[in-house]
Amino acid sequence: MLDVYTQIASIPIGYNHPALMKIMMNPHNLSSFVNRPALGMLPPRMFPEKLLDGLISVAPKGLKRVQTMACGSCSNENAYKAIFIWYRTKQRGHSNPTPEESATSVINQAPGCPDLSILSFMGGFHGRTLGCLSTTHTKAIQKLDVPSFDWPAAPFPKLRYPLAQYERENAQEEKRCLEEVEDLIVKWEKKGKPVAGIVIEPIQAEGGDNYASFDFFRKLRAIAKKHGSAFLVDEVQTGGGSTGLFWAHQHWGLDDPADMVTFSKKLLIGGYFYKDEFEPDKPMRIFNTWMGDPAKNMFLTEVLKVIREENLLEQVKRTGHVMLNGLYELQARYPHLLSKARGLGTFCAIDVKDEDTRNKLILKARNKGVVLGGCGNQSIRFRPALVFKEHHAQLFLNIFNDALADMK
Template identity: 75%
Template structure:
């Protein structure tokens, strides 16, 4: 009742630079993607680890990227030890499979597997935030399925494409008393009915397979455009249709977004200068070509 132990223990959550996990007070302590999100909001003394800054395409820079990921993993472990010594042990680690708001930053499955091992070694819960990546846009319902792990997470949170804000977790994390987590919002049955039908459509129309096909076409098209406009575009990357490409600077990025909007294509900005693509699951290869043609028109006007 007075914000002190034992009821309010001095624990911490480790998060990553560039992450976005929400805008309530606790979530903001783990959000590090835009300064405006945190302006004038008190926060907690919780550890922040570096997220790998990789080179793309990933398969062409395996050695360099492995070195960068090893550096970040070493820093994670150092922070866990440092915060334990400070008397604020890390109770959990939260991470996005692809950092979305922070710039569509990817990491390899090996990175996430090693991070999972670190959480198990130090007794930290592992929270995978699938709010933006979950729901099929990477070609699987959950982006963490791409890691190929039998035990990928202790907690998974989701929303957006899955219509409702929710999470699932291991049995041992089940609250042992009522009212420990929920109060006003204790379920939303109508949203669950809608979600059930959405999942039926995904299965019935094989939309995950559609995402894989259209995502491959989209990414290849972005590779071609960055080769065609090397002064404007770089670092094309993606998984499924969850794709992005960098502009040469933020002003150019913002101008491209406006011109694309004026031609009927809604794209998003993220990170310092990234353009992100977030088509619906019904986005087909024929739509990819329409999109790329319009995008090319916008770029040609700036050349």
């Protein structure tokens, strides 16, 4: 099988990579796998130093601190918490809660548990635990019947393709969405539920591989700043190199860095990077039993070494070029089936004429030996590992072409 979905984009350098197998076979590492520590309480010897070789070595510009977590949902949940703590500390002007705040917090009431909100985007996906789910707006079936916080959801630009042809319309659409963001911030402030933070994916993945221009994100960052809201970039799916840069938001060229960046999947361990001011004022405010897994961090350190040694980000750019051009060709060949080929690095997608046809096409490709995944209502997302080379892309395109030919 040729895997172009990689366990929902979570396998960074392919299956059974010798570098990772070696880690496993090193007897010195055995006990790290067998004895999982409570990282927040009794971190293993040299753990902070090990983070320097691992996570800290890929910290996004401007974010010097990292908090590890076990998965993507926990990463966002805890990033939201750090945002709320930061926001309230800022409002309060100091870090000593009133007795009333302490007392009401334990019984779920304001002012201890304040009515704050996180603004997110329609089509965005940030996880499925109850906090995250209040910022997820993809399919009804993911949210139906589950109570939600009354948090605002702004429209995400619906760009028209080909982009070059619709430059003016798309710029207007982005402007409309940004205006709506500001309107919602004002509206929720008036409602007594101030927007403490804004969360967004650089490319909405689960929602259908939806793009906005780099300019849109730069302006959004400025809006967050203007209104005193934290700006959180969710790189759970986009992070780790598949867009050709280690972090997708590096493409934007922000002057003022994001406040927080969450990660998981290809990084094998979850967590978030953050600016100094998002460090909670007291210990144990962001805490749980495991807080990640040092064994996964050990793998990550090795993965990062392989990415550097094998120059995999450059590989991604080359492979991505072959893939995207190939998708353009296929879309020209099968215009009744395909549209909107798009991508950054190997993080590519294409739309199929409808949901049913999309699902059939994925199944057909599977039967021909290629694993693909859907996203949104009618898209296919391509998520190969970073070791996917030009000839793999060519192989995939040939098989995908065969599957498409069968659909006629």
